[in-house]
């Protein structure tokens with residue numbers, strides 16, 4: 001029977017710190033202790049027999065979870081008949097034997113395999129030195145990185161990849177989105193730039209990192225780049241909320257739709273010619289937050305797997321015949337990336353060629369002008385460039401051909417759009433794949449009166465020092481503005497070039513604060529300007545946890561609509577909280593937990609559900625309320641590789657104001 005004296009958070013917390021011993025083996029000291037540290041793993045601990053020291057146990061709030069999707073590529077290949085080919089069902093076993101990629105002791109101590117129900121879940125080791133801290137299994141805030149490997153069958157050399165494979169990856173991410181903090185895609189290097197570009201468009205309203213990586217030499221070889229690449233990708237995916245599809249290779253994190261493979265024989269195989277890396281993993285991991293692209297949306301993450309295959313790449317060369325161009329542009333071709341010379345030029349003394357191009361664009365084929373040069377952008381500085389505009393081509397800016405092609409494939413598949421709308425999308429920057437024209441747009445730091453005043457008072461004049469001060473001061477200032485609901489102050493900070501997603505000394509972001517205070521408009525503003533619902537403070541709390549705690553219903557609804565969700569552990573622990581609320585007849589509390597995605601059928605620590613507790617203590621009104629809530633919003637249970645529940649969002653949302661999202665980054 002439920003202990004119905006749990007009518008406030010304090011007594012509940014105290015009760016939880018004294019776990020019911022009948023649930024676990026009484027003589028197994030380890031299990032008792034592990035159950036205290038891991039209440040959510042309690043039910044499965046009885047079959048775990050580890051007797052190792054317990055001092056190293058890390059609370060689960062300090063674990064980050066990453067899903068690794070292994071599609072193939074050299075990283076997991078072995079030699080057969082003197083050629084490299086993927087080897088199935090060998091990768092996880094090999095990683096398990098590599099101490100830099102797996103800590104078996106920790107896995108045993110924390111019953112990792114039992115908990116996840118499979119041996120495909122591994123955990124990065126604990127750091128042993130300062131450098132390790134920043135570059136191995138724990139981040140600065142001491143998070144262990146637990147990763148689960150989903151291996152595809154068959155494993156592919158990336159030369160064999162098709163758009164269907166992109167769709168499969170996208171769907172698997174979508175299905176598992178709420179169960180993980182980040183995603184790593186193991187992929188062959190040959191077509192990795194195409195897959196990264198395609199995923200960047202297919203993943204709409206992305207809020208978590210998706211990092212592609214692979215290797216030039218298999219991890220099984222003595223000298224290889226696979227181990228370092230995988231480790232770096234895992235660390236970044238688990239530690240940082242970089243809401244982009246990225247590519248990690250040779251100590252650099254790139255925006256996925258900016259890269260191209262430039263070297264078949266070097267570990268340094270990729271280049272991002274028109275955009276500096278998002279991060280570098282040297283002695284320290286340095287994130288270039290100013291460059292990180294954000295969805296700036298309140299819409300929920302989704303993957304669009306509809307792709308148009310009638311697209312192609314055509315490279316101009318001196319002497320190309322009109323017949324070749326005509327043949328290439330025949331139906332069913334719907335979109336073409338024309339790789340032109342220099343800054344987007346083509347012969348202006350070849351009316352036969354230009355006529356073929358014009359005929360195709362007139363008949364509805366979208367042709368994008370991209371340069372053959374590795375670096376630089378198309379422009380209209382030459383007569384030989386202007387003729388292509390006259391022929392109806394769309395300027396592709398500094399997009400890579402890989403990005404332009406996959407963007408075409410994505411945009412052309414949008415059945416609800418007419419030709420003009422598709423052309424418009426093609427010329428716009430959708431995911432940071434092309435540089436905006438920044439002339440006059442970027443505010444100079446010294447334009448900011450605020451920074452000038454501070455600089456003066458500190459006698460500082462050099463730009464780097466000013467930037468350092470700005471970066472140090474603005475997170476707490478933004479939090480202070482969020483506390484009092486001051487959107488204007490936030491706007492001013494943003495105009496100074498401040499990143500409104502950064503946290504204060506406790507990792508609390510302006511969105512955390514606004515969620516605590518219930519400032520709905522400010523929450524809306526922050527979400528429209530790059531704030532992430534997945535930010536965790538030092539206690540592991542997200543803005544959603546804060547909004548629930550302070551019972552701001554409308555904020556909870558908006559955060560849920562944007563994709564916020566409780567962690568798997570929190571959902572498992574919700575049962576006990578719901579029982580406590582039911583015992584005290586706290587209808588408001590029950591409703592807000594339900595809105596936040598808690599499963600009302602989840603049992604509490606003693607196996608009873610909220611409704612059973614309410615019945616036991618004779619709270620009829622609470623029982624009726626729970627029945628009504630459950631019928632309105634039935635929930636599914638979380639499981640490994642299961643889709644999470646959807647929030648039923650048919651409630652009135654009046655009061656929510658849409659702010660226009662202006663992508664703030666290049």
Ligand SMILES: NC(=O)C[C@H](N)C(=O)O
Nearest residue numbers: 073074157158188189190
């Ligand atoms: N390094 C590699 O991964 C090359 C391999 N052929 C692939 O793309 O799958």
